[in-house]
Each structure stands twice: as C-alpha cells, then as structure tokens.
Amino acid sequence: MPIMAIDPSTTHTLTSPDGAELVVTAHGGHVLGWTPAGGPARLWLSPTAESGPGLAVRGGVPVIFPQFAGRGPLPKHGIARNRAWVVVESGAGFWEARLEDDENTRAIWPHAFELVLRxxxxxxxxxxxxxxxNTDTQPWNFTAALHTYFTVGDSDTVITGLGGQAAADNAGGPPVALDDAVLALGTRDVAIEGASGPVTLEDPQLGPLVVTANGFPDRVVWNPGPGHGLGDVPPGAERGFVCIEPALLQPTELGPGSVWTGTVRLDAGALSTDA
Structure with a gap:
C-alpha cells in the first residue's frame, strides 16, 4: 500500500461516495470529525484545539496507548496521541495510519511496537x-482506548445501556451504580469494567447514536463539567460534548509477534447491536 509523506498536522477531509465525511490528521493518528451521510456532524472538536509535536488534540477520537490516563508510570494516556503517525492509505471515506517505535518512544516506554488505526x-x-x-523480542503489557468525543446538541441528552452497572470514580471517589439513563452533560469521570454491550447516546436534537465494540471490554464516560480549568476547552464548551470511550483498562500481555485488535462501530442510523 502507498505511504503518504505529508505534514502530520495537515487536516484532510475524505468523503465517501454516499456523502459520509471523515476528517483526519496524521498527528496522533487522529480522526477529528465524522459526518454521517445526510446527517449532522457527530464528533466534537474544541475550537481551540492544538496540533503539533508533543501536543494532544482536544476532541475527535484520540488514540490511547499503551497506558490509560494516569494508571501507570507513563505520561497521561501514553505515547500515541501526541506524535506524528505515517499515513498508509487514504481514499473515499477511508483512512489508515501507522505509528512505530523510535528512539523517542523507547526513551519513554522501552518496547518495540506497531500501532495501526483504520x-x-x-x-x-x-x-x-x-x-x-508486538515487534519486540520480549512480551509487554498495555492498555488502550479510543477516547471518543461526541457532540451533544440538547441538554436533555442521556446515555443508555449502562444502567445498574458499577462505575469506578476515576478521581478516586467511591464507586457508584449508574442509572438507566445517565445525563450526558453531568460532571462525570467514571470507568465501567465489563460493560461490553451497546451504549446509546440519545440526543433529542441530533438523534440516537449507538456505540458498539469488540476487543474493548470496558467503557469510560467523561464530562469535565463547569469550572474544569482545561486550557483547550473554552468556558461553557463542556456543554457541547460527552466522551464515551471504548477501553481496555486492565493491563494485557502481548507476546513477541502477537497482535491485538479492537474495533468500534458508531451507528447514527437504525439502532443496531452489530460491531
């Protein structure tokens, strides 16, 4: 397959024959935007998002690898989201990018690897x-997630599919049991392990959106709420998004030459349980 030599911070819009639109950048191997055919845009991107060496883009679908958040000794969310990837293939509504270890990644995480996002x-x-x-000669452990930022068009938007499941507070508070309908815009940072079923974002303005996944057995729900102090989220902008993140939260060992695959399907059409 052809490899594209491009500025990693350049944004590209890829449109499928039916009109579905994908917006991507090689920096971070990052899907910045997605508009279903004939529908509204469904991914949120901060109006003050930054892209470049060492910077993590706020919004879209950041790739988390090989560490989720601060659950380990590495920089928050690992080493994949803030460095240049190589575009392997790009076409009508399709995109593939690759990240491989180098001296800079090995200085942080001393392992050989290949990461591909399609x-x-x-x-x-x-x-x-x-x-x-794992392109190393030794096994290594990792965690991963697709830290998806969804646009919220209505303050009454709720998340369903997680009702009754135990959610660990990522800020260190006591676990809570989630309601059948979780308010999307409530201040929240919780991890739900073993939540492998479909999750639906029920937005009265934009319509339902179903999130299904394979290989990602867990879910994280995050909204920073008001007064968050995030420099790349303008005051009030937190009311325009919620993160529903398919994740692999428990460290998983990958042996030399072995491959792990996680898939996610976002469906803004008819409700579906296919992944």
Missing part, C-alpha cells in the same frame, strides 16, 4: 479498528 465512514456508520503488534 477508519471507514459509510452511510450512517463509522468503523474504527485499532491494531497493536
């Missing part, structure tokens, strides 16, 4: 596939 937008669906390959 994105395909068609009709009302966005399919994402993240593949990790």
């Amino acid at each position: 994105a395909q937008a068609s009709g009302a669906v966005l399919d994402l596939t993240l593949t990790a390959r």
Whole structure:
C-alpha cells in the first residue's frame, strides 16, 4: 500500500461516495470529525484545539496507548496521541495510519511496537479498528482506548445501556451504580469494567447514536463539567460534548509477534447491536 509523506498536522477531509465525511490528521493518528451521510456532524472538536509535536488534540477520537490516563508510570494516556503517525492509505471515506517505535518512544516506554488505526465512514456508520503488534523480542503489557468525543446538541441528552452497572470514580471517589439513563452533560469521570454491550447516546436534537465494540471490554464516560480549568476547552464548551470511550483498562500481555485488535462501530442510523 502507498505511504503518504505529508505534514502530520495537515487536516484532510475524505468523503465517501454516499456523502459520509471523515476528517483526519496524521498527528496522533487522529480522526477529528465524522459526518454521517445526510446527517449532522457527530464528533466534537474544541475550537481551540492544538496540533503539533508533543501536543494532544482536544476532541475527535484520540488514540490511547499503551497506558490509560494516569494508571501507570507513563505520561497521561501514553505515547500515541501526541506524535506524528505515517499515513498508509487514504481514499473515499477511508483512512489508515501507522505509528512505530523510535528512539523517542523507547526513551519513554522501552518496547518495540506497531500501532495501526483504520477508519471507514459509510452511510450512517463509522468503523474504527485499532491494531497493536508486538515487534519486540520480549512480551509487554498495555492498555488502550479510543477516547471518543461526541457532540451533544440538547441538554436533555442521556446515555443508555449502562444502567445498574458499577462505575469506578476515576478521581478516586467511591464507586457508584449508574442509572438507566445517565445525563450526558453531568460532571462525570467514571470507568465501567465489563460493560461490553451497546451504549446509546440519545440526543433529542441530533438523534440516537449507538456505540458498539469488540476487543474493548470496558467503557469510560467523561464530562469535565463547569469550572474544569482545561486550557483547550473554552468556558461553557463542556456543554457541547460527552466522551464515551471504548477501553481496555486492565493491563494485557502481548507476546513477541502477537497482535491485538479492537474495533468500534458508531451507528447514527437504525439502532443496531452489530460491531
């Protein structure tokens, strides 16, 4: 497959034959935007998002690898989201990018690896596939997530599909049991392990959106709430998004030459349980 030599911070819009739109950048291997055919845009991107060496883009679908958040000794969310990837293939609604270890990554995490993200937008669906390959001579452990920022168009938007499940507070508070309908815009940072079923964002303005996944057995729900202090989220902008993150939160060992694959399907059309 052809490899594209491009400025990693350049933004590209890729449109499928049916009109579905994908917006991507090689910096971070990052899907910045997705618009289903005939529908509204469904991914949120901060109006003050920054892109470049060492910077993490706020919004879209950041790739988290090999560490989730601060759950370990590495920089928050690992080493994939803030460095240049190589574009392997790009076409009508399709994009594939790759990140491999180098001296800079090995100075932080001393392992050889290959990470590939594939994105395909068609009709009302966005399919994402993240593949990790151990190219080292020794096994290593990792965690991963696709830290997806969804646009919220209505203050009454709720998240369903997690009702009754135990949610760990990522800020260190006591676990809570989630309601059948979780308010999308409530201040929240929780991890729900073993939540492998479909989760639906029920937005009265934009319509329902179903999140399904394979290989990501856990979910994280995050909204920073008002007074968050995030420099790349303008005051009040937190009311325009919620993160529903398919995740692999428990460290998983990958042996030399072995491959792990996680897939996510975002479906803004008919409610579906297919991943």
